[in-house]
Each structure stands twice: as C-alpha cells, then as structure tokens.
Amino acid sequence: MNQELTPEEKEALKHVASKLEFYEEQRRNLIPILQMVQETLAYLPPEAIKLVAEHLAIFECEVYGVATFYNQFRFHPPGKHPIKACLGTACHVRGGDIILENFERKLGIHAGETTPDREFSIEKVACVGCCALAPVAIIDETVHGHMAPSKVEGLLMRIEIEKEMEERAKKKDESGQ
Amino acid sequence: MNPASNEKIDQIFDAIYKEAEKRRNEFREDPGPKIHIGLATCGIASGALETKKAFEEALDEYNIEARIHTVGCLGHCYAEPVVVIDHPDSGFPPIFYHEVNAGKAKMLAKLFLKEGDPRFEHVYGAMEENDLIPSVMEFARFNREKRVVMEKCGHIDPEDIYDYIAQGGYSSLVKTLKLNSDEIIKEVQNSGLRGRGGAGFPTGRKWELAKSAGEQEKIVICNADEGDPGAYMDRTILESNPHQVIEGMAICAYAVGAKKAIIYVRAEYPLAVDIVTKAIRQAIELGLLGKSVLGSSFDLEIDVFRGSGAFVCGEETALIRSIEGYRGMPRHRPPYPVQKGLWNKPTVINNVKTLASVPPILDHGADWYREIGTENTPGTAIFSVVGNVVHAGLVEIPMGVSLRTLIFDICGGIPNNKKFKAVQIGGPSGGCLNEEFLDTPIDFDSLTEAGAMMGSGGMVVMDEDTCMVEVSRYFLDFTQNESCGKCTFCRIGTYHLLKILERLTRGEGEDGDIELLETLSKDIKAGSLCGLGKTAPNPVLTSIKYFRDEYEAHIYEKRCPALMCRPMIAFYFDLDLCARGCDACATCCPVEAVFTTSNRKKGVDQELCVKCGECIVVCPPEYDAVRKVSPPHLVPYIEKPPEKKKED
C-alpha cells in the first residue's frame, strides 16, 4: 500500500514540515496538526505521520492510533472529485442509501474507495446538516439537494464534460500559441 | 465591582454601541431597497449563492441602487433560498420570498425593485403587519414559535458584530460585569435553565459546582460537536448569530471564574468554524474579549477547536480527551468535568443552545424566562423537524407544546396525503413514538417517560411508508459505527444488535430474534460505560414496544408491511394502468431492468431490478402503474419477450 508520493505530494510534504514550526511541541496540538496535514496533502501518508511524530516527540503509533479514531482522517489519497453521500437520518428516510448505491454502481467502486484513474472517490458521511434538502450528496464542495437516482448520471456527466471542455480549451491554447 | 470601574465599563460600551447605532441608522435611512439573503449552509446548499449573484448582476444590469445584506438562517429550510426584500419606495412592507432561485431573483429585481410590482404569486408573506399583504405571522409556522435563542437568527449579518450590538447584543455581558459571580449564578439558577445538550442538568447548578472549586484555573467549553445525524440547530445558531453564543460563554466564564474558553465545533461544519473564528476576532478587536474585557478586571481568551468527526466526542469526557490530543474515549464519571476536566482543571461544558439562552435570561430576567415553557423545564426547545413533513426546518417552541401541535400545526403535517406513522426524537439515543403519544407535551421528563429523549433536538417524522425495523437498523448502524470501542457492551453488543436487525431486514429473521434483541438491549443499557452505549438500544426497544407487529411480520411472514426493506419487496407494473408505448420508466431505470412486453407495456426483470423506486417517481401520475409487493414472490409473472436484435 505504501505508494510512492507523487512529486506534488513531496512538495506538499515540505510545506507541512515548514508549517509544523508554528505548532508548539504539545500533545494538545496533535489533532490540529493532523488537520493541517490533511488540508495540505488531502490525506495522511506514512511520511507525514512520521514527521508529526517527530515534531511532537511521540511514537508514530500514538499518532496513528489517534488519527484512526476520527472519521475525518484518511490514509489513502482521495479522488480529484470526492463524492460524499449523506446518510443522515433525514437522507436515509428519503432514500440516501439508494443514491449512494447509484454512485457506487456508476463509478464501479465502493464507499471509501477511489476510482483507478483517481478522478472520483466516494465517502459516506453521517450528516451534513442539510436535512430539509434530503437526500443530499456533496460533489467537490457543492451540496446537491433533493437527489434522485436519475440525477446521479447527470452530475457525473457534467464533471466529465467540464473536464473535456477544459482539455479542449487547453489544447486550443497550446495550438494557438 | 466598584462603581468607578462600572462607570468605565459603561463608558467603553457606550462608545461601541453608539458606533453600532450609527451604522444601523445609516443602513436604515438609506432610502434604497434592501435585499436580505440567507446564507447559512442550508441556504447555500439550496443555491443561495447563485441567487445572490443573480441579484448582483441584475442590479447592475437594470441600474438599480440597492443594498444586499447577507444574513444567517431563519430556520425555514423548506423555503430556502429565502430572500426578504425591503423596498420602502414601493409602498409595500418587507416581503418574504421563498425558493428564490437565480431566475426568480432576476425577475424580482426587474419587476419589483425596478418597476414596483411585488409579484404576488411569489410572495410568501409580509414581515410585518400591514393592509396590503398577509403577514407571515398569520401562519402557524411563524406565530406558534417562541424565539429566545434564535430570535436574531436570520435577521442579522453574522459576520458583522455591530449588527448584533445594535440589536441589544453584549448588553447582558455589560450587566454581568457589574454584578458579582454569585448574583449571576443565582439568576441563572432562578431561571430554571436546564442543559440543552440532552441530559437536562440544571445549568446554574453546574456553574455553581465549578465556581466552588475555588481559585484554581478553570475552563469553559461550548459543546458544538453536534453529531446526531438529523440535528443541525447548533450549526445554524453558530452560522447565524455566533455572538450570542460567545456572549453566553463570556458570562459563564465570568460567573465560574474562568479565563479560558473553547468552542468545540465539528470540522464538518466549515462555515460555522469560519464564522465563529471571525466573530471571536471582532469581539477581541472591540475589547469584548481578551485582556481586561471592557476595561474590567475580567480576562477571557476563547479558542476554536475543530472536532474531527467522532459522535462519541459529544460525551463530555470524550470531548475533553480529544482536545487533549488523544483518542476520544470516555472515562468513568465521577470525577465529573466540573471537578476534574480538561487538563485536570475544573471544566464547565455547556451546549450551544444552553449558552445562547443565557444572554436573553440576563437581559429580561429569570422570571421572564420562567414564564416560558413548563414548571420543570422553563424556556424553549429547538427542534430540527425533518423527514416526511411539509414545513421542515428549525422550530423554536416553548417547552410543553404537544408533539401534535408541533408536527401538524406548526410544521404542516405529512406531505402527499400520507398517514403519520411515527416520530423519532432524540436521534440515535432517542426513541420512536407512535400516534398514541402525539399529545405528549414536549419537555425533558415527559419525553423520557415515553421512552424517547429530548436529546439534541433531532426530530424525524415518518409516514406510513417507513419501516420501523429498517429505521432501527439504520440507527444501530450509526451508533455501532460511532461506538468508540472501549467497553465490551457497546463495542460488541451493538454489533450483535445490528447484525440481527440486518438479518430481519433481509428476510432472514428467526424465531426468538425479538427476545434476543430485547435482552441484549437491556444488558447493553445497564452495562455500558457511557451515554452512547446506555442509550444506543433505545431505538430498538421503543420500536419493538410500539411496532412489534412489524418485527413479527418480518420474521414470520418474511414481509415488510411498509414496503421499504428492499430484499423483501418486488416491483411490477399494473398492466391495466400501464400506458402502451410510454417509456418513462424504462428510460430512467439505472440498471435496465424494465422491459417492453409483446403488447408494448412494461415488465420488470426481477433478476436485474435493484428496487431503487425511480420508476415510481417518473411514472406519469395519470397512469400511476408501478406497484410494490412484499414478500417478493407475490409479484405477478409477466413474460419477457425473447431478446430481439435492435435493428433501428
């Protein structure tokens, strides 16, 4: 599982190291530090856990034990477009699990996984607090309320199209230059 | 406090208040129209940012001078995005518009702001009494509420401290600083305020216990780790009026003698985190927090701690562990946090709603607060009423209102002509109540007696199409997932409950399962270490108690009476109703399970069908041909014609 870090990730890890300087060597900073690391790297690779442990002068397993306790922390890189299917009570009553299933089927992955091309990942979330809009799914940072199975395909298609358009624009740019 | 310093406090605050007043008057006296847009998470989720952008573009396009005022949430989630337009020149009072998407925004800008036509067909109501437009106060959703905590939510800009101060904000803190701490605690005790986090412990008593710990350093924590998957009032309050919470914290800190306070907010609420952080900064800038608050001898530092997503951290000892940087596992109480809390210092932990109740109490007095609500539970309750209900959203009502009034009068009852079946109160720790309990008054004691629980105020209304076994399974799935894993009963016991319930909803229940659920539940309640385990079986126990027949149908008839458990149902099309040649269902089916029969009607390939129900949604209402049955073998056989090669 220990994948090599990508060049961008290695760069980000350096950022992490420099940001760590702002945190005092105190146990109470462990969770804020882990949050900072994840915001910088999108997940907690073993290299980062090691850095954090060294900074706080605690064993890596302490860091790991705390990180694995909380839902927020990931140990695998998420997709470029993370999809969060809300399974809060209101969403559940209104068929949130069916929405989740549709995403899983369309992308061919399960919740907690990332597509092989690293474009999409699916996560279950407990409640994003938009219960009156149930069922809800979040793609990237956008909340989509009143989801229906038939909307799933459209949303994914939109992202694909946007990506294609971007690529086309890029090509145009390049050929223009 | 000596009179000299009292004078100084007044002096400093007066200057701040004058500035706030000046700003308010400038805004008020501006003759142009004002557009108030709700920009809390729920508003944004419904597209309020696009609405705002559309207004901005339209103002530009039509050359209209108008101000856009961003506010928090009014609690009317069913109506989001909500916009209130105040256009004095038009002669109309401020008007409440609901579901204002970008198109509507543009239209309103042109027709109302530019041409003076309020477009009555889109008007929800007027914000004040007048002769032209019915006021929103004529609706039960507005007039039956009693807003204490949420009074200013949706009316002020949460990112502008002056907006809060101009409406009387921070005057309770000023009052506090001039009294001694015993007087404050006495007032809170007299008000009868009970903790709104779920357990209902008397707040004044908690403060007194912390104060009596003596001179040592103390800490105040505002618990905004709202984890109940169906409750979001804490988030709304923090996003809509953060200063009322901060003011409450400051009063609490002053009363118990703390110099440090922490707001523990879920990291899943990024907007709330931003707004609270900003609010604290503004309060420090004005001298309302920090060293020597308003020139007094009282210092207070408030930090924001982002909780990393663990429901169990709503439990106070677990919350403390997580701030300390450890796994958020609860410990045995006593000692209670007020004796030995964060970093072993006496710690007062209060919920957002509790702290937000404090400034109004000190402002209007304990007697005023006691007048609201019931004898044993004065004050108001905030519920997020969601599920199968017409006017979903946040409702603040006086304690003692009945469930019937809340669900049917205030929230408009059940949509789509369905029947009420149950209401789940208190989230995963609460219980499901049936129709018999609709007249139960809402307060801590009555709900607990009925087997539910006030909890954090999550309320899910369920109609006849909701399966109670499935709902129990859902809640157990949640608590099982969120169990910290420390103690045997919760870690393994809830897992067994979940596995049994999963079997039932798959149609694999066995004789004896109900009894096993009951005994295990009772032991888990008695044996667990913390509140999570002690209450986790509640949804199971109450649903068995009030809906036992449904459990029995699942076990003995392999039937789901509500037609919800997917492994136990099947879909088919009623051929008498199905329209020849209509392809609505076939087009939308995500798994291509719908086939066309030899006479061009539809059938369902049961092998392929995933029972998502999308065909029900899209089947044109004039045909309404989709049927569900349970158990699945009752589905009529419809012949699938042999696959033809598509030639066209």
Next chain:
Amino acid sequence: MPKFLVDNKEIKAKQGTTLLKVCLDNQIYIPNLCYLEGIDPPSVSCRMCFVEIEGERQPVTSCTVFVKDDMVVKTDTPAVRQLQRTALRLLLSVHHVDCKNCQANKKCELQRMAKFLKVGLKPKGLGIYLREVEIDRSHPFLDYYPNRCVLCGKCVHVCREKNGQSALTFSKRGFDTVISFYGVRDLPTPECENCNVCIDICPVGALALKETQKEAVPNLQGEEDPNIA
C-alpha cells in the same frame, strides 16, 4: 479504616482502596479483565467487575468504587451475574476458541471466568464474528492475535509504564478496534527484543513472541500495517 460487608463477610481496608482490589485481596473473586492497580483513571472497559451495593439502583463496577464505612456489597446477585454472563458471552462471540493451540491455555482469564460464571466457551444464541486477519506479524519480535484479544489495554499501559511511551496503541475505532504496532520498526531503539511486559500481562494470550528467529528478520512486506491494507 473503613469497615464494611461483602457477601456478609466483614472486611476492613484502607481508605482510598478500590472495592475490587479489597475483594481480590480477601479471596473474594470478582471477574475482571482490564483492572490493573495504578491505572488512573481506571480503564473500566471490560465491564465484568460488577457488584451490587445497597442504596445503588443497579450494579456498579467495583473497580471505580472506593471502600466506605458501612457499605453493604453483594458480589453474587442475579443482576450482577446477568451482566457478567452477557459481557463474557459477547467477548467470546468475537473470540477464536482454540484453547489447545493457545499459549494461554489453562491460565486464560476467559477460561477462568467461563468456569466461574458457568458459561460455555462457545456461546449459544449469538453469532460468531471473527476478524479476517488472524495474526498481525508486523512487529519484529511479536505476533498479535486480534481474534484472541479482549482489548483490555493492559499491554499499552505496561509498555508506557516501563518505557515512558508505549510502542503499542489502540488503533481504529468501535468494533474494528485493534492493538497496533504502527511504526515500531522505525523506533530509535528496538527495546522490545529483551522486554516481555506486554506478553506477560496479556490475560488471554493475544500477544506472543515470534516462534522462529527467521520470522523476526524484518522484511519489506511485513512492514505494512495489515490494519491499513
């Protein structure tokens, strides 16, 4: 010195001692797994050491009660036994019962409690749920058997006591909680080689020395934590 009654027997003990310790010292057996003198606050996680005390509504854990004058304690009431038996059956429902191949055979706390509470080692009525990973071999000198572990946490505690920091930790959460040696290979000094405290304290044989030295040779594959994969 408080004087009180346990199962009608008069006992005297020093102020500030826990009821559980006093009972154990006086040959009154109360089933327990996670209790260890000196863990403060006590773990109270195994939920076995229940007793009834006059005046309390329901059974309480004896490891959290300090002895008091005139308290009346019963260790053998139906309510106490009910909770203890259920807790034990729950523990056994996630336990790989294979005593004859287990190093803890005959000194295992689970066996002792099962005998004492008259509970079969293969509990009836409850499903058995074992973890996929039978042995975690990621430690250079130890093996960990998640399907034996009762998560009492004694190993984590004693390792911390002895070494200042613990090389073992709880990882993950809820039903998935396990003991993990994450990062142990990177520790500056592999103290584990000559230290057996965690193995010795384990009440159920969930930690064991690697059998052959061959296994102890660190290989790249073993470096992965099976819990992440």
